[in-house]
Amino acid sequence: MSVRSARKPWKPLTAAFASAALVTTLVACSSTKSSGGSGTDVELVSSGKLKTCTHLPYAPFQFRKGKEIVGFDVDLVDLIAKDLDVTQEIVDTPFEGIQSGEDLNASKCDLAAAGMTITPVRDKNLDFSNSYFEATQALLVKKGKGYDALSDLKGKKLGVQQATTGEEYAKKHAKGAKTVQFEDLGLLLTAVKTGQVDAGINDNGVLYDYVKKNPDTEVTAEFDTGEKYGVGVRTGNDALRKQINKSLKKAKADGRYDKIYKKWFGKEPTR
Structure with missing residues (x-):
């Protein structure tokens, strides 16, 4: 592996702040390369x-x-x-x-x-x-709530994580549910656990990991979306x-x- 910096040629500066300006220029123009295992x-x-x-x-x-x-x-x-x-x-x-x-x-x-x-x-x-990694979407609810499908959530609040495939799936398939958007997964999971929303949709891997540590929640459905990371x-x-x-x-x-x-x-x- 090789690491090197490439710098552009420069001309002497006559201003009083030439030294500081030169340092800034050199830092901005530097790049690093690694040969890695590919030889490229x-x-x-x-x-x-x-x-x-x-x-x-x-x-x-x-x-x-x-x-x-x-x-x-x-x-x-x-x-x-x-x-x-x-x-x-x-x-x-x-x-x-x-x-x-x-x-x-x-x-x-x-x-x-x-x-x-x-x-x-x-x-x-x-x-x-x-x-x-292969994944699919899944539904997280409080244990015993009886929400086993998206159709059960008509008129209910369904938590989604913004900009995710789970949000897109909910928009297309959760007819009649009110989607509530969260910035990250942690906020979404907390919302389900505390009852702020009736259910949450996200990738199955993260939801199954969550229910292992939070037995008062459960995954009640998976949706065959055939996703790959x-x-x-x-x-x-x-x-x-x-x-x-x-x-x-x-x-x-x-x-x-x-x-x-x-x-x-x-x-x-x-x-």
């Missing part, structure tokens, strides 16, 4: 770091545990960072900026790993790696996208992917 230069936002945009909390994919940020996605991106001989640094940012591609375009991060479903709309905003990169960043695919393929082949999957979901993935 991968441009990184910061030297020695692989910056990951995500939106917390989204357990078990990424969430805070004490002073650390841990999770399934975190462990997978650590494998990519290791192949690039750098360290992962997580940037917590609103999901809208992730799925729109704005954070990647603004060099806020190198990649986005946020339990993010590959969709045609998102695919126009950023480029995705090969899929690394992908790691996002800035449009056109083929070198990093190919490196991600290579790292994920290697991890699946040598058993590390299965080990990480079992760590966070209690079982190995079905093939």
Whole structure:
């Protein structure tokens, strides 16, 4: 792995503040590259770091545990960072900026790993790696409420997380329900648990993880949406996208992917 900085030529400045201006110019023009496991230069936002945009909390994919940020996605991106001989640094940012591609375009991060479903709309905003996880939408309710389908929620409040596939599914299929939007998953889950809403819709992986720790809630339905998660990169960043695919393929082949999957979901993935 090689890391180097490229600087543009400069001309001497005669103003009194020339020295400060020169430092600013050099910092702004610097870039870092890592050869990585693909043998192709991968441009990184910061030297020695692989910056990951995500939106917390989204357990078990990424969430805070004490002073650390841990999770399934975190462990997978650590494998990519290791192949690039750098360290992962997580940037917590609103999901809208992730799925729109704005954070990647603004060099806020190198990649986005946020339990993010590959969709045609998102695919126009950023480029995705090969899929690394299969998901579907599910319904979370307070135990014993008897809401077993979206049709049971007519006239009721259905919590959704903004800018997610769950929100889109609810808009299309929860006829007669009043959708209540929440900025993040944590607020949505709390709203279901405390009765602010009658039910919540989100990805099955995070809801099943929640009910394990909150037995007064339950998942009563799943909806076959056939979703697949992908790691996002800035449009056109083929070198990093190919490196991600290579790292994920290697991890699946040598058993590390299965080990990480079992760590966070209690079982190995079905093939």
